[in-house]
Amino acid sequence: MEIGVIGGGLAGLTAAYELAKKGHQVLVFERQPYLGGQASTFEVEGTLLERYYHHIFTGDEDMIGLMEELGLAERMQWLASKVGFFHEGQIYDFVTPFDLLRFEPMSFPQRIRAGLVTLYLQRFGDWRTLEDFTAQEWMRRYAGQQGYDVIFAPLLRAKFGQYADQVTMAWLWSKFKDRVGSRSRGLAREVLGYMDGSFQHFIDALAEGITSAGGEILPDAPVERVVVEGDRVQVVQAGDTWSFDKVIATVPSFVFLDIVPDLPEQYADQLRQVDYQTSLCLVLKMSRSLSHIYWLNISDPSFPFVGAIEHTNLIPPEQYNGKRILYLTQYVSRTDPLYSASAEELLMHYLPSLQKINQDFEVDWVEDSWLYREDAAQPVITCGYSRRIPSHETPLEGLYLANTAQIYPQDRGMNYSVRLGRVISDVVDK
Numbered sequence: 001m002e003i004g005v006i007g008g009g010l011a012g013l014t015a016a017y018e019l020a021k022k023g024h025q026v027l028v029f030e031r032q033p034y035l036g037g038q039a040s041t042f043e044v045e046g047t048l049l050e051r052y053y054h055h056i057f058t059g060d061e062d063m064i065g066l067m068e069e070l071g072l073a074e075r076m077q078w079l080a081s082k083v084g085f086f087h088e089g090q091i092y093d094f095v096t097p098f099d100l101l102r103f104e105p106m107s108f109p110q111r112i113r114a115g116l117v118t119l120y121l122q123r124f125g126d127w128r129t130l131e132d133f134t135a136q137e138w139m140r141r142y143a144g145q146q147g148y149d150v151i152f153a154p155l156l157r158a159k160f161g162q163y164a165d166q167v168t169m170a171w172l173w174s175k176f177k178d179r180v181g182s183r184s185r186g187l188a189r190e191v192l193g194y195m196d197g198s199f200q201h202f203i204d205a206l207a208e209g210i211t212s213a214g215g216e217i218l219p220d221a222p223v224e225r226v227v228v229e230g231d232r233v234q235v236v237q238a239g240d241t242w243s244f245d246k247v248i249a250t251v252p253s254f255v256f257l258d259i260v261p262d263l264p265e266q267y268a269d270q271l272r273q274v275d276y277q278t279s280l281c282l283v284l285k286m287s288r289s290l291s292h293i294y295w296l297n298i299s300d301p302s303f304p305f306v307g308a309i310e311h312t313n314l315i316p317p318e319q320y321n322g323k324r325i326l327y328l329t330q331y332v333s334r335t336d337p338l339y340s341a342s343a344e345e346l347l348m349h350y351l352p353s354l355q356k357i358n359q360d361f362e363v364d365w366v367e368d369s370w371l372y373r374e375d376a377a378q379p380v381i382t383c384g385y386s387r388r389i390p391s392h393e394t395p396l397e398g399l400y401l402a403n404t405a406q407i408y409p410q411d412r413g414m415n416y417s418v419r420l421g422r423v424i425s426d427v428v429d430k
């Protein structure tokens with residue numbers, strides 16, 4: 001079959017790779033001049049670095065399996081994670097169960113209660129019974145008001161902003177499962193995976209796998225329109241029309257709605273029901289380190305950013321000529337006034353908060369900064385989500401959709417986009 005794939009992120013590349021291996025003639029259209037989508041990289045101090053902070057968990061089996069198949073297993077590094085909480089002017093380590101027991105911002109009985117709830121969720125298998133509760137109501141009831149306010153509300157606000165109180169408990173459950181899946185064997189300590197030289201090696205190996213199986217990839221090729229005519233699916237790009245037996249779109253739902261004008265109303269309506277949060281990610285190259293923590297959750301509603309991820313507390317700074325790499329992350333809606341801020345404006349806006357984390361912090365520690373903005377960073381996963389997920393097979397014959405809004409109850413992530421790519425390749429090939 002002749003198959004078009006729209007989107008050269010991990011879902012699109014994996015689908016194209018699987019289909020090309022099976023002998024189909026595959027062509028990938030990618031809007032950007034580079035591949036990898038949300039996992040793509042840029043260069044810092046001669047080394048490639050993800051535009052958005054990235055690591056994987058030991059339980060990310062689809063991603064790890066594909067890396068092994070592509071001969072990249074040797075490049076994976078499993079490193080002790082250093083997670084912390086910033087609360088009322090202080091950093092608390094938050095890696096092991098003992099850290100929770102020592103977590104002073106909560107009363108001792110509340111710490112025990114939060115610990116028991118965590119253990120219960122990590123072992124509890126059926127998300128279906130949770131999906132009609134909001135995480136807010138479930139956590140308040142079982143982990144207690146203080147546990148909710150200090151630990152869980154900041155985590156929800158971090159991802160979902162104004163939608164935090166609408167998120168389903170099934171989504172939060174999946175986060176506990178991911179984390180328990182990333183404990184090193186026999187230890188209570190969490191390890192996180194990063195690829196030596198960045199995940200760009202994975203993206204490059206997938207692209208190489210596609211082309212060596214006879215597929216083609218077109219970067220810098222934003223698809224403008226998709227039309228189904230008879231038993232052919234036409235893709236319009238830069239004035240040219242390409243004709244396929246089948247087309248897979250891996251773009252966000254709002255892009256799909258724009259490029260497929262003839263979508264039947266019921267399916268289009270289903271797509272419109274999912275909102276996405278935009279990620280604003282300010283990357284700082286610094287001469288000094290902000291803290292000793294890799295992943296610092298901010299439990300302080302007065303802070304504009306919700307996480308400070310110091311990449312060089314996971315990966316040695318020597319990889320970047322001794323420079324420190326800090327990501328400051330915030331999720332906003334597209335109507336937020338900060339949405340269109342520049343890197344310099346955001347840095348000045350964040351400065352007082354950075355000085356609360358480290359009193360010595362000075363703006364001249366920052367040697368360079370980059371701001372990345374991803375509109376489809378986080379689909380908003382509300383109660384009853386499973387009943388609203390649009391099918392991969394669209395009502396238009398030969399046209400398929402596989403995007404992050406169809407990943408559930410797991411949180412979106414590279415592992416699940418790889419899985420999505422495999423699932424959609426099977427659907428299309430049947």
Ligand SMILES: Cc1cc2nc3c(=O)[nH]c(=O)nc-3n(C[C@H](O)[C@H](O)[C@H](O)COP(=O)(O)OP(=O)(O)OC[C@H]3O[C@@H](n4cnc5c(N)ncnc54)[C@H](O)[C@@H]3O)c2cc1C
Nearest residue numbers: 007009010011031037038052054055222223377413414417
């Ligand atoms: C801030 C942030 C942090 C993250 N951290 C992690 C992490 O630590 N670990 C982890 O596993 N995952 C993480 N992720 C998630 C992970 O990167 C994504 O889930 C995954 O890469 C999504 O892949 P995808 O192919 O499904 O979608 P995308 O990467 O969004 O790919 C879609 C592609 O379609 C292209 N496209 C859009 N419109 C068109 C068009 N009209 N024509 C042609 N192409 C088009 C886009 O340019 C893009 O390349 C993070 C994401 C963000 C935003």
